[in-house]
Amino acid sequence: MFIEDILDYEGTVIRPPSEADSLILQVTLGCTDNSCIFCPAYKEKKYKVKDFALIERDIKRAAKAMPDTRRIFLADGDAIAMEQQEFIKILDLLNENFPKLSRIAVYGSIKSLENKTVTDLKEFKNKKLGVIYLGFETGDAEVYKMIIKYGTPQVNIATCLKVKESGIKTNVTVILGLGGKKYTTQHAVNTAKILSIARPDQIAALTLMIAPGTPLLSMQKRKEFEELNNFEFLEELKTLIENMEDFKCLFFSNHASNYYPINARFPKDKPQIVAELAEILKSKDKKHLRPDFSRGL
Numbered sequence: 561m562f563i564e565d566i567l568d569y570e571g572t573v574i575r576p577p578s579e580a581d582s583l584i585l586q587v588t589l590g591c592t593d594n595s596c597i598f599c600p601a602y603k604e605k606k607y608k609v610k611d612f613a614l615i616e617r618d619i620k621r622a623a624k625a626m627p628d629t630r631r632i633f634l635a636d637g638d639a640i641a642m643e644q645q646e647f648i649k650i651l652d653l654l655n656e657n658f659p660k661l662s663r664i665a666v667y668g669s670i671k672s673l674e675n676k677t678v679t680d681l682k683e684f685k686n687k688k689l690g691v692i693y694l695g696f697e698t699g700d701a702e703v704y705k706m707i708i709k710y711g712t713p714q715v716n717i718a719t720c721l722k723v724k725e726s727g728i729k730t731n732v733t734v735i736l737g738l739g740g741k742k743y744t745t746q747h748a749v750n751t752a753k754i755l756s757i758a759r760p761d762q763i764a765a766l767t768l769m770i771a772p773g774t775p776l777l778s779m780q781k782r783k784e785f786e787e788l789n790n791f792e793f794l795e796e797l798k799t800l801i802e803n804m805e806d807f808k809c810l811f812f813s814n815h816a817s818n819y820y821p822i823n824a825r826f827p828k829d830k831p832q833i834v835a836e837l838a839e840i841l842k843s844k845d846k847k848h849l850r851p852d853f854s855r856g857l
């Protein structure tokens with residue numbers, strides 16, 4: 561029996577790479593923003609909180625099938641956007657039904673977190689919400705405007721600092737190549753700057769893959785956006801890392817979209833990673849890179 565056979569999963573369910581071993585419970589559909597020009601994620605779904613009776617049924621079924629579950633990820637793209645008391649009710653149910661539960665994680669949009677206070681977030685933390693995944697995407701104001709995402713890089717910093725203040729860990733995503741050839745340097749340098757201020761616990765660098773049906777693909781077809789090639793993506797990654805101040809965090813580029821996997825502890829591993837990237841960029845040997853056919857979103 562597979563867990564997906566007994567739980568209600570609507571449409572494609574996405575989770576961060578580091579939640580591969582977590583139980584995925586879908587409590588909401590879609591994302592509250594849904595405007596980002598590069599994102600194919602939830603285009604077929606309108607944001608909604610699933611019916612509470614259905615959520616409760618899934619929690620009880622999952623608890624019966626997997627009673628030793630320690631980690632749970634609440635999907636879809638913005639489960640935390642629901643009303644405070646609704647979310648608390650779900651956390652309570654999870655705590656009641658999974659005796660070995662150690663950590664709950666969730667994606668949090670900047671839009672929904674804007675309405676949460678540190679006290680609200682501490683309430684979640686006390687009920688085992690341990691990680692919030694935040695999509696910074698870029699630290700460059702021009703690129704941020706171009707991707708039509710809610711907020712600004714400055715709002716993202718404030719949001720990350722607020723979540724950290726509550727004691728919940730932050731995992732921030734940035735996207736290599738999001739500024740195309742035109743903005744590559746400023747995208748890398750300014751992203752390094754905001755990461756150095758926000759200082760999240762974990763950073764995940766994804767590599768842009770232009771998806772069918774997205775406005776970014778139309779821009780590319782109109783020659784308004786020029787995509788980086790594999791070594792240019794790597795150059796951008798190197799510039800990003802070199803420009804980051806030294807602070808303690810885990811740095812990953814192990815998502816399937818990336819050309820070069822990194823799983824590092826910064827600042828300790830930073831010189832070694834920069835040296836590795838410099839070496840590959842010097843040799844331009846493709847054997848070090850994940851081939852395009854095995855990349856994926």
Ligand code: SF4
Pocket residue numbers: 591592593594595596599600601602637669695709
């Ligand atoms: S990138 Fe995140 S916030 Fe933007 S549309 Fe996609 S899921 Fe929503």
